[in-house]
Amino acid sequence: MAGKTLFDKVWEPHVVARLGGDTVLLHIDRHLMHDLGGPVGLAELKRRGHRVRNPELTFATPDHAVSSAPGRTEDTNPTGGRLLRGLRAGAAEAGIRLFDLGEPGQGIVHVIGPEQGISLPGLTIVCGDSHTCTHGGVGALAFGIGSSELLHVLATQTLVQRRPKRMRVCFEGRMQEGVLPKDLILHLIATHSAAGGVGHAVEYAGSAIEAMGIEGRMTVCNLSIEFGAKMGMVAPDEATFQFLADRPYAPKGRSWDLAVAHWRGLPSDADARFDHEITLDVSGLAPQVTWGTSPQDTIAVDGHVPDPAREGDPDRRKSIAQALDYMGLQPGQPIAGTQVDWVFIGSCTNSRLPDLRAAASVIKGRKVAEGVRAWVVPGSGQVKRDAEAEGLDQVFKAAGFEWREPGCSMCVAANGETVPPGKRSVSTSNRNFVGRQGPGARTHLASPAVAAAAALAGRIVDLRKF
Amino acid sequence: MEKFTRLTAIAAPLMRQNVDTDVIIRIERLIEADRARLGEHAFEAWRFLPDGKENPDFLLNQEPYRRAKILLNGVNFGCGSSREGAVWALMGLGIRCVIAPSFGEIFFNNCFQNGVLPVVLPASSVQALADEVAADPAGRLVTVDLEAQQVIAPSGKVYGFEIDPLRRTGLLEGLDEIGLTLRRETEIAAYQARDAKVRPWVYRT
Numbered sequence A: 001m002a003g004k005t006l007f008d009k010v011w012e013p014h015v016v017a018r019l020g021g022d023t024v025l026l027h028i029d030r031h032l033m034h035d036l037g038g039p040v041g042l043a044e045l046k047r048r049g050h051r052v053r054n055p056e057l058t059f060a061t062p063d064h065a066v067s068s069a070p071g072r073t074e075d076t077n078p079t080g081g082r083l084l085r086g087l088r089a090g091a092a093e094a095g096i097r098l099f100d101l102g103e104p105g106q107g108i109v110h111v112i113g114p115e116q117g118i119s120l121p122g123l124t125i126v127c128g129d130s131h132t133c134t135h136g137g138v139g140a141l142a143f144g145i146g147s148s149e150l151l152h153v154l155a156t157q158t159l160v161q162r163r164p165k166r167m168r169v170c171f172e173g174r175m176q177e178g179v180l181p182k183d184l185i186l187h188l189i190a191t192h193s194a195a196g197g198v199g200h201a202v203e204y205a206g207s208a209i210e211a212m213g214i215e216g217r218m219t220v221c222n223l224s225i226e227f228g229a230k231m232g233m234v235a236p237d238e239a240t241f242q243f244l245a246d247r248p249y250a251p252k253g254r255s256w257d258l259a260v261a262h263w264r265g266l267p268s269d270a271d272a273r274f275d276h277e278i279t280l281d282v283s284g285l286a287p288q289v290t291w292g293t294s295p296q297d298t299i300a301v302d303g304h305v306p307d308p309a310r311e312g313d314p315d316r317r318k319s320i321a322q323a324l325d326y327m328g329l330q331p332g333q334p335i336a337g338t339q340v341d342w343v344f345i346g347s348c349t350n351s352r353l354p355d356l357r358a359a360a361s362v363i364k365g366r367k368v369a370e371g372v373r374a375w376v377v378p379g380s381g382q383v384k385r386d387a388e389a390e391g392l393d394q395v396f397k398a399a400g401f402e403w404r405e406p407g408c409s410m411c412v413a414a415n416g417e418t419v420p421p422g423k424r425s426v427s428t429s430n431r432n433f434v435g436r437q438g439p440g441a442r443t444h445l446a447s448p449a450v451a452a453a454a455a456l457a458g459r460i461v462d463l464r465k466f
Numbered sequence B: 001m002e003k004f005t006r007l008t009a010i011a012a013p014l015m016r017q018n019v020d021t022d023v024i025i026r027i028e029r030l031i032e033a034d035r036a037r038l039g040e041h042a043f044e045a046w047r048f049l050p051d052g053k054e055n056p057d058f059l060l061n062q063e064p065y066r067r068a069k070i071l072l073n074g075v076n077f078g079c080g081s082s083r084e085g086a087v088w089a090l091m092g093l094g095i096r097c098v099i100a101p102s103f104g105e106i107f108f109n110n111c112f113q114n115g116v117l118p119v120v121l122p123a124s125s126v127q128a129l130a131d132e133v134a135a136d137p138a139g140r141l142v143t144v145d146l147e148a149q150q151v152i153a154p155s156g157k158v159y160g161f162e163i164d165p166l167r168r169t170g171l172l173e174g175l176d177e178i179g180l181t182l183r184r185e186t187e188i189a190a191y192q193a194r195d196a197k198v199r200p201w202v203y204r205t
């Protein structure tokens, strides 16, 4: 019999009941709630006469709708204030731990989970948000759910799920200077499409992943959903244990030792079989940037945007033309040199300490270009404190960046923070969809280093020659 | 939840790839607008011009597709955000069934929670359906029969489709999934008691 994959080793022990075929009732170990889905979900649960089955396994924080303005209050964005009060009331009534504004544990739900030690290897974790796959960076089986499924988890601490197929993506080789985890995952989506992972749980492996820090693994896992996969994960290793040790909600003492012993058994067996395998050599990879309105529209930062006239498939030709039109780009033009108006460094993809360090290291005493608005939005109160302790805030501020309060901010435009219509932004977030950063906004996804360089140059540049 | 059994309706060949849930419904609309009125904002970036008027070039603004109950699409329909409002917005437009070669997985699950049927057919079959429909949009209705697991083209050509048996029953009978799972409370409690012995750190006491 073939060995087991990491995915199998987490999925199987969580089966509460088999419901026929590949469908099971799956136990959920951690449920994270945010300010958009949380208040409505808790109110609706009550309306239907159910209770929160395991409030001690449920955590909440406001992130999507809160303002990130320096000195914000909960009502700086009034909608955010209304939602936060709903979340606060619902969480208090149910006995759910809420990380409120001002606490170090407040922040983007996918940043605070691992940072607080709430997200651990081998756990099943859900949240009413598609980027829950981020928590796969610590070896958890984590995925996004809709609002009906959210109610199901609140009421039963389980979910009805069909087992996905397994895929392994190996990133091999040493990344060049200036190339970051974001570049790897964008490159995967560019080469295997935004639908490449549909129906699969993806395990990321290979020498580049092994050498990567835990935050970088979270960045890679974060874009699993942009690859079409609901779940992405990396096998836990010594680096993972070191990252999690002594986090506030991580197990302590004997319980920690027991947990680590268990986690050491999770990595895929040497003879495990996957339904699909991809290997990418990343040693020659350049920094990446998107040109269109899907994350698969990715090219090297020294590359050229495609020309629809040279595309054989009529549907693809049409979609390239539509994307270029929306983005205000010419067929075949080099992407470098494209003028930018906004730069956003933040989001659950790239708002952790190593991301901010990478951006700050590009600045080296230079200034944000005239006419560019550049924001840094740390992913959590803890990231903000840690960055300030290192003086990163001073580096950003001196260069002309705004240093803001933790939240989703300009990633999602649910908090009044938007890129104006027709304006162009380089963003470290994960979605360049039509209207994602605001109606008519033109988004280029990139790494924190590429984004920082764009802010300084006022245009997209190849930071290796900058 | 509304049942889904058999539907004969106009099918709109939207046929776009990677249609994301952000473009189906903007996040602010989910915060501001009443769930029952989300249909007004569905596909707004495509449906309306910058001055707020309807974009006559957008398929769903054209007759007879304004009355479509079935959508035909390219790969990865409903990718992106987990927002269930995307399904509610489509329902607000009158859509009860989406046919595509593949779907965003969270959207796919959300459909079943709301009595909307997502049908996976090979790309060539979806294209053949779209071609038939486009040849005579008004007179050629598509039938989707969940009981028989078939899509029947206007020409009478039949395309069988696979569906998870549990999901199928749920839609046919309009079942409440939470109610069904709550009946398994003993099993859930037993699972947790067993698991807490193996993985005590999972359960915070």
Ligand code: SF4
Residues within 6 Å of the ligand: A063, A064, A108, A109, A110, A129, A131, A347, A348, A349, A407, A408, A411, A412, A429, A430
């Ligand atoms: S940062 Fe953006 S992608 Fe991440 S949870 Fe917030 S809104 Fe979603």
